[in-house]
Amino acid sequence: MIVKKYDEVKKEEIKKEDVKGTFIRWLIGPDSPAPHFHMRHFEIEPGGHSPFHSHDFEHEVYVLDGKGRLNTEGDPIPLEKDSFALVMPGEKHQFENIGNQTFKFLCFIPKEEQCYK
């Protein structure tokens, strides 16, 4: 059993192309004994965003704080505290902060994937 507060875990800036002001914490990640999936905590600064991309695995996302949007190949979808999202494998997506506060969300992925690790 592992129990911690999210801010006991190291926050790392994601330094990749098409990423701005985006930080990750691997709350339950490859270094844990989790059998099937990983829990990551994201913070995106005002004006920041993750890359507009797709991959062959899903995201399950729950918004903790702030005001953002999910950019897609269709219309952008607003996200706020207590929104959740399922992004299916192959669907293009980008998380963008469109507010004045830090946009915070959880994003779960299958264990075999190490997106941003």
Added chain:
Amino acid sequence: MIVKKYDEVKKEEIKKEDVKGTFIRWLIGPDSPAPHFHMRHFEIEPGGHSPFHSHDFEHEVYVLDGKGRLNTEGDPIPLEKDSFALVMPGEKHQFENIGNQTFKFLCFIPKEEQCYK
């Protein structure tokens, strides 16, 4: 892609032995196309608790609000907003509200499991 607010999903009381004042929303559940794992939203009323039990799959939990504790075979572990927990397969556990507000948390399980469904 599915995007909703958590309260757009039906809240169901869990009516089982050794469960008190506990409600579930299957945000991403068996009715969704999620490939690997399910997202459930729990609310436990003051004085309420989930059962003290174990099973052969894991829980990944993130606390959204309120004050609770994770009862184990050892000492109970306090839980509050922004705590997270990994309960491994086979570990006995119970979530209990020890505060005056609703205790809210997310709990993720593998897709093949339908605990409380």
